[in-house]
Amino acid sequence: MLLPLPPLVTIVALCHNHARFLAAALDSIAAQTYPNLEVWLVDDASTDGSPALLREYAARFPAWNLLLLPDNVGNCRAFNQALRRSHGEFVIDFATDDVLLPERVARQVAFMQAEGPRCGVTYHDCDLIDEQGGHVRFHFRRDEAGRPVHPRPAAGQVFADVLSRYFISTPTMMFRRSMLDALGGYDETLAYEDFDLWVRAARDWDFGFQDEVLTQKRLHPQSMSRKAYRPGDPYVASTIRVCEKALAMCRTPAERAALAVRLRWELRQAVRFRRGPEARRLYAMLRQTGPLRPLDYALGVVARAFK
Template identity: 60%
Template sequence: MTPLVTIVALCYNHGRFLRPALDSILAQTYPRLEVFLVDDGSTDNSVAVLREYAAAHPEWKTVFLPENIGNCAAFNRAFFQSQGEFLIDFATDDILLPERVARQVARFQELDASYGMLYGNVALHTEGGEFQRLFHAPGPTGALQPAPASGWVFEDVLRRFFISAPSMMMRRATLEQLNGYDETLAYEDFDFWVRASRNWQFSYQDEILTEKRLHPRSMSAQGYRPGDPLVASTIRICHKAAALCRTAPERQALAERVRWELRQAARWGNLPEARDLYALLRELGGAGLIEHGIGAYLKVMR
């Protein structure tokens, strides 16, 4: 039987992008879709547009939240009602290309049940919709950068950023094992990758099936700026990752990630967060001369 796929279309003030995003769901060639339209307390015209599409497509389900509760909690409101064997967390400022669902389901059906998530390449566009670059692009040697990884990728996930979240399709059993997203966090992807890759394999699909918009109001564009709400969540995820590490190479990989996060925090003047990261780095045994210098600086700045 053709698997049911759930698309959770998550919106927060995406009014100007909503129609092309929702039209891209309608353009899917895959025959069995369950669609949830979730509005996370938008203050623009998003709800009106969502209601228009819901009225035109009564089989679509809606979750209209009266106030903003964040991506993780908003996604879970739909996830725990959904039935799909596979799920897509779809931000409604992006675009799904017509074969997206069909190609990803076909790929999942080639994999065994130990694979919990697959991801692919993404075309990155400007706010106005003009193509800018590919997320995975050939480097000087022709190899893709950042280098994709498949299989048991827990150590890779700790060390580096190589997955474009908008390209993901997740197995329901994986999300159920994790009890959905962690609602105490300000964002979902890094935590999902860490927790899921501990017990499930990931697969890279070398296809471009998604278009992502790059715009200054996105959360990723605010990274490490003063007041960035994501930094505290990143630190919590790093602590969670440390508890999941089983080997010295895994701890070393996490130390590389924490070292990078520490330098960003110090660079942008997030001193309490930098101190937390420095303490974790020392626990991991990864504090070198440069990091000890940062540690001395943090002491002086108390």
Template identity: 50%
Template sequence: MNAPLVSVICLCYNHGRFLRQALDSVLGQTYPNLEILVVDDLSSDDSVAIIEEYVQRYPFIQFLRHRQNKGNCYSFNEAFRWSKGDYVIDFATDDVLHPERVARQVAAFAALPPDYGVLYTDADLIDEASHLLGRFYQRSKDGALSPAPAQGDVFAQVLSRYFICPPTVMVKRRVLEELNGYDASLAYEDFDFWVRSSRNWKYHFLDQVLCQRRMHPHSLSRQLYKKGDQQLASTIQVIRKAQQLVQNPAERKALQRRIRYEARHAYLTANYRQAAELLSILQEEGGVGGSDRVLQQLVRYRVPLQFVRKWYHRWRYGRSGA
């Protein structure tokens, strides 16, 4: 039986200093049936020259070069339309794949029922110099993971909390076709994809470290919750979609928890307009309690308590939350 084709969609924007390590990790996969597509979204560093060098050496790499910056969601969709794989990996070229990554995820999918559409794993966290910082999941002495992974029907879980390391995900092509890819109107894809895909497809957690996620100041994940952040507008769009997808009281409570969390952080980053909009949605959902009413007043009068968040981050992480 032939091995299923796996499409690795490599998204690059000014990743020149990480790009060789990233592409080498894709080319070094032990899995025998890969399709590699690279999209450069108008990088201003030496990324294009590096990609072209790799295409010269490995002509099977498909290279899509943008003459205008389109964003991650558009770039992924463009490559997805070109791709043919039964499974798809969305791979940012500042991250690194372990050699067995694809082979182990395909094998795990083969052992799952057909209604499982998304598979994710643990990951090492590395810094700009590729030094190990730790793992995505912290493990207690008895082996419990934090954040706790969820499996099967995870719709309520993805609404209420963050527990998936994005670069570890492998997706069945059918899932992305059903969703028509990512929503290109959004500034980021993860939350929207998790919400929409988990409504109809089950998730599986494979407890293995198969990826290195790079943590650096310019990564998209580090751009959340800053004053004037455009990603908050995307989060509100996803929450509006989720309102139409909830089917029971437990899911509605999960959505309320998410709205409350996002409203609090919008306020503590001085995004008052977005905080007010989120609290209005919470009111629609019937989830406003006493603490939420206090927050409504703080937002209404724009009381500047941002120092609380900065103090918390200094205490929790030893750095500023700015």
């Protein structure tokens, strides 16, 4: 008697100029121990030879789906195009400069099933690696034997947590499709997806944390954080837009206070890099979260002085 297959898991492998890391990433999909995968290889108009490599893997694994986009549309739109074509009960957004450890999907599905249907997102610890694949550190603190020494990260209702601080390693997430459907996928008007997804998902869905290392995240010298608020930063407008969404979603003084923590940090960065219009928008939001501090008033004065 044949046993029923476990739930279908969709892996959306998103590539944009990842040619030098692509083989390691795709080999890690092929090495998964989980038996029921739907794979979408999506190239967002790469110019470095990635499409040819993706064609090779699609030929080697005929069950995998290939989507070569003629124009660069950005991560949010590229992911949504594959999401709309896919069918998995659970979904992984997988950047093809990262690596999935062999038990990643199997362990995460088992965890999400145990958490129950209100758990829309699970995340876990990861091994941060350099461009050559060497270990740099873990996302959460661990001792020399690899045992966790960190306070347990937030789980369950985490709306206030995602407003106030960064703690989720994006490549480690698995989504429940019903949650993505309810949210309408990623917001395609934004330049990046994770902060917005955390905020919208955490409002009504539980998050689950696995204290395991199941993913390798590759670090790059030109990370998003190094570009923040510098001239030409493509992400700052999206960050402010998500903060505006979050303010509208806050229901309690505690949630507004949590958002104020993030707004203060963003406001300091905007002032530091003399981004006047952004600083003024952030200050206006901060005023709506609750009582201001003396430094808040000072930053507001400086923000008004910039062009």
